[in-house]
Amino acid sequence: MKRTHILVCTGTGCTSCGSFQTRDALLTELQKNGLSNEIDVVETGCMGRCDLGPVALVHPEGTFYKNVLAPDVPKLVEEHFLKGRPFQKLLPTDPQTQNVIQTQADFTFFNRQLRIVRDNCGVIDPEKIEEYIARDGYLALGKVLTEMKPEQVIEEIKASGLRGRGGAGFPTGRKWELMRQAPVSPKYVVCNADEGDPGAFMNRSVLEGDPHSVLEGMAIGAYAMGANRGFIYIRAEYGLAVKRLHIAIEQAYKAELLGKNLFGTGFDFDLEVRIGAGAFVCGEETALMRSVEGRRGQPQPRPPFPAQRGLWGKPTNINNVETWATIRPLILKGAKWFSSIGTEKTKGTKVFCLAGKINNTGVAELPFGTTLREMIFEVGGGVPNGKKFKAVQTGGPSGGVIPEQFLDTPVEYETLQKLGSIMGSGGMVVVDEDSCMVDFARFFMEFCCDESCGKCPPCRVGTRQMLNILNRICAGDGELDDIQKLEDLAAMVKDTSLCGLGQTAPNPVLTTLKYFRHEYEAHIIDKQCPARVCRDLLHFEIDEPLCKGCSLCARACPVQTIGRIGTLKKFEIHEEKCIHCGACFEVCRFDAVKKTSPGMLVTA
Amino acid sequence: MNLEELKKLKEKAQRQVALRDGNKKYRVVFSMGTSGIAAGAREIMTTMLDEIDKRGLDDVEVAVTGEIGLVDAEPMIRIEEANGEKVTYARVNAADARKIVTEHLEKGKVVEGLAVGKVKE
Numbered sequence: 001m002k003r004t005h006i007l008v009c010t011g012t013g014c015t016s017c018g019s020f021q022t023r024d025a026l027l028t029e030l031q032k033n034g035l036s037n038e039i040d041v042v043e044t045g046c047m048g049r050c051d052l053g054p055v056a057l058v059h060p061e062g063t064f065y066k067n068v069l070a071p072d073v074p075k076l077v078e079e080h081f082l083k084g085r086p087f088q089k090l091l092p093t094d095p096q097t098q099n100v101i102q103t104q105a106d107f108t109f110f111n112r113q114l115r116i117v118r119d120n121c122g123v124i125d126p127e128k129i130e131e132y133i134a135r136d137g138y139l140a141l142g143k144v145l146t147e148m149k150p151e152q153v154i155e156e157i158k159a160s161g162l163r164g165r166g167g168a169g170f171p172t173g174r175k176w177e178l179m180r181q182a183p184v185s186p187k188y189v190v191c192n193a194d195e196g197d198p199g200a201f202m203n204r205s206v207l208e209g210d211p212h213s214v215l216e217g218m219a220i221g222a223y224a225m226g227a228n229r230g231f232i233y234i235r236a237e238y239g240l241a242v243k244r245l246h247i248a249i250e251q252a253y254k255a256e257l258l259g260k261n262l263f264g265t266g267f268d269f270d271l272e273v274r275i276g277a278g279a280f281v282c283g284e285e286t287a288l289m290r291s292v293e294g295r296r297g298q299p300q301p302r303p304p305f306p307a308q309r310g311l312w313g314k315p316t317n318i319n320n321v322e323t324w325a326t327i328r329p330l331i332l333k334g335a336k337w338f339s340s341i342g343t344e345k346t347k348g349t350k351v352f353c354l355a356g357k358i359n360n361t362g363v364a365e366l367p368f369g370t371t372l373r374e375m376i377f378e379v380g381g382g383v384p385n386g387k388k389f390k391a392v393q394t395g396g397p398s399g400g401v402i403p404e405q406f407l408d409t410p411v412e413y414e415t416l417q418k419l420g421s422i423m424g425s426g427g428m429v430v431v432d433e434d435s436c437m438v439d440f441a442r443f444f445m446e447f448c449c450d451e452s453c454g455k456c457p458p459c460r461v462g463t464r465q466m467l468n469i470l471n472r473i474c475a476g477d478g479e480l481d482d483i484q485k486l487e488d489l490a491a492m493v494k495d496t497s498l499c500g501l502g503q504t505a506p507n508p509v510l511t512t513l514k515y516f517r518h519e520y521e522a523h524i525i526d527k528q529c530p531a532r533v534c535r536d537l538l539h540f541e542i543d544e545p546l547c548k549g550c551s552l553c554a555r556a557c558p559v560q561t562i563g564r565i566g567t568l569k570k571f572e573i574h575e576e577k578c579i580h581c582g583a584c585f586e587v588c589r590f591d592a593v594k595k596t597s598p599g600m601l602v603t604a
Numbered sequence: 605m606n607l608e609e610l611k612k613l614k615e616k617a618q619r620q621v622a623l624r625d626g627n628k629k630y631r632v633v634f635s636m637g638t639s640g641i642a643a644g645a646r647e648i649m650t651t652m653l654d655e656i657d658k659r660g661l662d663d664v665e666v667a668v669t670g671e672i673g674l675v676d677a678e679p680m681i682r683i684e685e686a687n688g689e690k691v692t693y694a695r696v697n698a699a700d701a702r703k704i705v706t707e708h709l710e711k712g713k714v715v716e717g718l719a720v721g722k723v724k725e
Contacts, residue, residue, distance in 0.1 A: 001619075001653045001654070001656050001657035002623070002653070003649070003653060003665070003666035003667070003668075004623075004666075004667075005623050005624055007624070034646070037650060038649065038650065038653060038666075059623050059624045059626070060623055060624075060626055060628065060631075060665040060667070061667070062626060081668075082636075083636070083668075083670060084636055084667065084668035084669045084670060085669075085670070123621075123624055124621065130613070130616075130617040130620065131617065131620065131621055133610065133613050133614050133617050134614060134617035134618045134620060134621045135621065136614070137614075138610055139610065139611075139614070142607040142610055143607075146607055255605055256605040257605060263605065263606055263607055263610075264606050
């Protein structure tokens, strides 16, 4: 028996800042100190605090360490594991109170969460099926196969009120029932793991941290719907998740938890991984199915819906990673328990990704009905550097922005829709006062325009035209009727596009126009960018009394347009060659370089 | 695999990860300062871990701390119960360590001859 387990996060976030090196250093250092036979190092999936990586959690104390880099490991081992006291240097601090946080349980970010889907993430080693089994793994599948009829499973899912976590929020039980009723066979189940939204990584964290939960959910679904074959469609960029899925599938086959005659009941289920080639549109279910079949990923009109005619023309059920991972706890604890969490209309929890201008960047699972304010200011720890909150964008590139006055909105599918945004995958990108909303809308329009598959003209041409107008406005060449044109185009693209990509692409523009119209007007009429972001609307100058003549700005200038004022020691910017890149503004240590936009007061 | 086999596998595997659940009934704290280590605390701890494992006790966690000052009485072990009871054992050897596991941790009986102090908070 070991007295201590050191859990080292090996999710993509932490491995990219060196957690494998940390693990190796820990192993060597423990060996060196003769502690290897009392202390275990365990690799886990994502713990949720990606910005503090590499993170490590020490059990049984519950001490949470941040930024555990290999060079700090010898000291950490000496302090914590030899002398038995926490290593202060690597303890995190609360962003709001500045208190040092001793254990994970004291961390608001963690103790505010309700973890159902991510219950095993950051707790077990995802590459060991035994650890999953230790935490009731595959018991739900065993229970379903030996004790329940397929119809009973569907009744249970329906009673729970579970809705699809992919974004649209369609009732999962209903979807399964439609599929069950389809008279054709064979049938297929598919897991949509083509998570492509910028700033969204919740599915990745589940796949990397607890791949078996997805496998088990799919096997249960397949049994309920009468399918015997399943596919996990995952994007190629998720290398670690792909690797762990392969390991999990192999282990499950070996343990006879996938394959023929599961639990001796005669039910067969085969599962394979299909890797996507990196097209955003393949997250759309009809495009996804074509891609699984090996064809070009382009959407098809619906109906026929996948439950009628899906993969190879047969009934197919597609659910998101998170939906599949929710099935297991739901079956184990029952529909009644599940429906006691969340709101009237939306039951259970949702994994959200907090990103952008927020202190606690990472993955957090919260019940539906949590308000945006709680999410951003309590769990997320607020906006860093004392900046003012401006808006939050929910639901990825095709979601809308929500301004400050709606922060007390409880988050669920309908409430976000009412504000012009969407739940989408659950991404939350926080924007502070330093961001220009026109530029923000332009960025996401560019993303959607790039990712449009080109099949239907409203999306292919419409998003391009909208982008052209937005580029023009940001460049200071906007015209008075541009806002009207944007609104007309947005309505057209929204109404006439073939699939969800085009239908939701105008959302960022529409919501910024709704809540931040004054910023558009400032760009068009005053040629001013109030947030001082749009390059072409900026003006840089050096405040002579503040200039110390250090020459940093002159050396940083890529076009050499900063020179000394005559024979003086001080510097000035020659406007005619200035490209408004802001390099001088960034480097000045005396706030002597001023960044302004026409009609604005000169400030630092 | 059938359901019975799965449940058996679960029981076996559970002990591997039980440590990560927290809230154990007993917490065994080893005095692991210089004098404790010199008196053989590390070996005693290994022995004890081995015995705990052999008996399959998963409601126990083991921790280390610095010395409390009574250098002469090392190796010292303090057993803290979840109800606030604390028992200190002094001059523990390998055989004692195994006895503490079987008597105190398994049956809940304080090993009278070895205990030097008992406090309830």
